[in-house]
Amino acid sequence: MSEKDNQKENKDLNSLKKERDEYLDGWKRAKADLINYKKEELSRLEQIAKFSNEDLVIELIQVLDNFELALSTLEKDGKVDKGVYMIKSQIEEILKRRGLESMEVEEGEEFDPTIHDAIANISTEEDLDNKIAEQVERGYVLHGKIIRAAKVKVYKKK
Numbered sequence: 001m002s003e004k005d006n007q008k009e010n011k012d013l014n015s016l017k018k019e020r021d022e023y024l025d026g027w028k029r030a031k032a033d034l035i036n037y038k039k040e041e042l043s044r045l046e047q048i049a050k051f052s053n054e055d056l057v058i059e060l061i062q063v064l065d066n067f068e069l070a071l072s073t074l075e076k077d078g079k080v081d082k083g084v085y086m087i088k089s090q091i092e093e094i095l096k097r098r099g100l101e102s103m104e105v106e107e108g109e110e111f112d113p114t115i116h117d118a119i120a121n122i123s124t125e126e127d128l129d130n131k132i133a134e135q136v137e138r139g140y141v142l143h144g145k146i147i148r149a150a151k152v153k154v155y156k157k158k
Contacts, residue, residue, distance in 0.1 A: 050099065050142075050143045051142065051143065051145070053098060054142060054147060057095060057098060057100055057140075057142055057147065058147060058148065060091065060095060061095070061100075061140055061147075061148060063091070064088070064091055064092065064095070065137065065138075067084075067087070067088045067091070068088070070084075071084065071085070071088065098142075099142050099143040100140055100141070100142050101140065101141045101142075102138050102139070102140055102141075103115060103138065103139035103140065103141060103146075103150050105132060105135040105138075105139065105150045105152060106132070107131075107132055107133065107134060107135075108128070108131050108132065109131065109132045110130065110131060110132075111130050111131065111132055111152065111154045114146075115139060115146060115149055115150065116132065116139070116149055116150050116151075116152045116154075117139075117149040117150065117151045117152065118152060118153070118154045119136055119151045119152065119153065120136075120153040120154070121153070121154055121155075121156040122134075122153050122154070122155050122156065123155075123156055123157075123158050124155045124156070124157060124158065125157075125158060126155075126157075127157070128155040128157070129155060129156060129157040130154065130155070130156075131154070131155045132152045132153070132154060132155075133152070133153040133154060133155045134152065134153045135150055135151070135152050136151045136152060136153060137150065137151035138150060139151075
């Protein structure tokens, strides 16, 4: 074999190695893209599963609100049957197992429009401007997402 033929074969071999490496790199990128796609899709499906019952939970929260309203009315009139409290407690526990948490709001806490919904202002002479005066309706969080802001009355300085 001549020197010229040998150089041509080396050139062809190098060309084939380069082509092989390009195909291998492309395959590795495609494999990594597929793995990332699978992870993203799994994450998206988990989110869908977490929030698929959001509408039902919101409707049950309204039932729970009515339960609390009924209980406060019954307590004013006299003794309330223990079973009514048990039913309310069961509803709360079912919702909690589904990822629902109630937001705790304290009087005097700083008003935060991202988690509170101001429904009324209360004038005050004291230095309580933009502080919560009273919680009117409880707020709820479902798997870390606010599904209902707490309805509050807020102090405003005169």
